[in-house]
Amino acid sequence: MTQANPIFHFSAAALAMVFLLLLPASIPHPALAWQQALQPRTLTFPRDHGQHGAFQTEWWYLTGNLTAKNGRRFGFQFTLFRRGVRKQAATDNLWAVRDLYLLHSSLSDFSRKHFYTYEDASRTGPGLAGASRDTLKTWFKGNLLQWDGNKTISLHCQTDNYALDFTFSPDYPRPILHGDRGLSRKGPGQGQASYYYSLPRLLTSGTITLDGKPYRVSGLSWYDHEFATSQLGKDQQGWDWISLHLDDGSSLMIYQLRRKDGTVSPFSSGTFIFPDGRYEHLHRADFSLTAAKRRWQSPDTGISWPLWWQLTLKKPRVLELSLRPKMVNQEMKTMKTTRTIYWEGSITAAENRNGEKTVKGEGYLELTGYGQNLPLSGSAGR
Template sequence: MSVRSIAIAFAATTMASISGRQAVSEGFGGLGSAAEGFSVPQPGQLLRFSADHGPHPDFRIEWWYLTANLEAPDGTQYGAQWTLFRSALAPGEAGEWSSPQIWMGHAAVTTSEDHFVAERISRGGVGQAGVVAEPFAAWIDDWQMTGHAAPGSDQLADLNVTAAAKDFGYELRLSATGPLVPHGDNGYSVKSAKGQASYYYSQPFYAVTGSLSLPTGSVEVAGKAWLDREWSSQPLAEDQTGWDWFSLHLDTGEKLMGFRLRDEGEGYTSATWITADGRPDPLPAGALQIAPVRTAKVAGRQIPVAWNIRIPSRGFDVTTRPLNDQAWMSTSTPYWEGPISFGGNVGGRGYVEMTGY
């Protein structure tokens, strides 16, 4: 999302342990803490490509976040996630072990029966992890997201994505069939009534082919993927306790990104309706209405795993179904992330992320 996941672990767990200081507990995972010394998003700044595909070390947190809805030839459904997070102990970059940048990678594969998860953590400056804008490359250890686009073209248009862990792995090829999509006000995405914000854009139009490696063997898959790019320094208000984020591929070819940031009241919602040809329609705060319709016991807690999502102004009304209730990311800071299908006045597939439960 968006305000997406694991800056969390950086802002709270990872940054505190590496710096030897107690993390400030303001907002979920410390993401509402003060951004003193760091750059903060400003309205009216235009996104720059391909430069913005690369890192922004003067901002505190950032991610390259891929989710894929996949299907085998026999119709079996799968989900895959590849995410690289950057978090800064201080603004700016420096060489080798003096770098203040910390990197973390998450990879996952979801089936109807299992949810496989792996995590990597690295210090910046020594080549173990990083991102280059052009020619595009993102990596942590041997987990790779590598671009093959021609010079001068969109560097995210053609990607190879690989990850391997003890029980699973994947090799995926992504080809964009539509444009990059900014969220909010031309990429300036507001996250609270108090004005916290991030820079946020997506590539929601990937066609995917490739293979999964599972304990039962290799599986050829194809499907759709969604890549989120987001960076900020203080994306949450101090009273926001987590979020529910949705990316939906509608059968009509349209897309929807929406999230709710939870607080002690009704929360703060935002959404972008994306036409089939890639034109964004940012919806006003409150236009998106979401409500849980079923919970399940996951990792010892009750998690809402099915949702009703409504946009009354568009007559949009769907209910989601998870591929696997137990899509729990048992990482440094745990969260729920998994593939869904949905039905109602339109069908489709997508992904849900939930933090703070």
């Protein structure tokens, strides 16, 4: 389903996939226990670009800011979620229901202030949806995201109103492992963590086809891959997630976890990536992310969204950035799939410093848990 100014993501989404809400009662309970993210693991590529079926929840996520040759500006998001229905021994039955897949996509047309969204769900099966175990290759009803073998990634996404056909080339020499060697902790309890890495700076080129007209575009994109089982605690209200490409070649990810009592979780974290690909993990004390008083109230849901932020970074370099949306209505209402409402959209960043050359950038902001509790929060997360 596509429509302007309405629905959709977790992620993110990311949020993520509350597939359990969609499961038929006839599907049995897991026969085997799901693995949890308990300690750092050695991530090997391209193998770990593929699916991790021993974990219940997984997603592949792409966002980007692109410009057409005629100057028209776009933002996009493509996320494929996998939710394990049951853990069972290997079988040759191609129709065995082991996983469900969700596809979320959006296109922001900033020149026309138009927002398109798409969502769909599918079981696994020949010609339906799935992901390779050996490399990055995911498919969903004709949509395809895959590693091409020559250090590039390709994406084909087809919706009712638009199509995305992109090639991505990593600008950094290797994947960025968040947290402790890829183990991203979300809380103090056992298993309250995920395995999380990114290709944060992807040189992007390709075509956006909108209303039947092709636009050649180029720009920068961000790729996330995350997998876990029951990573969030019961006190989780939502999160504020930010990815930024700065114009000096560096990149930044911030993940702020909000608790139901209004406080920020000490397990909030981030990663700063230098222009040469070196990176440093950020703890809660290394940054502050504060919403401005100004908000945008959605005319569709009535939710008041904090879309203007101040981000202060204390290390590895001192930065004070003002963040603002490129377009306010980038609200996702995923009533057909995850049944969550979140905001996932393109933002700009500008350094707050007078009389000196300042850093600028752009990226994506993901907001969850505003005006709506996260359903089955123990199963979702970034």
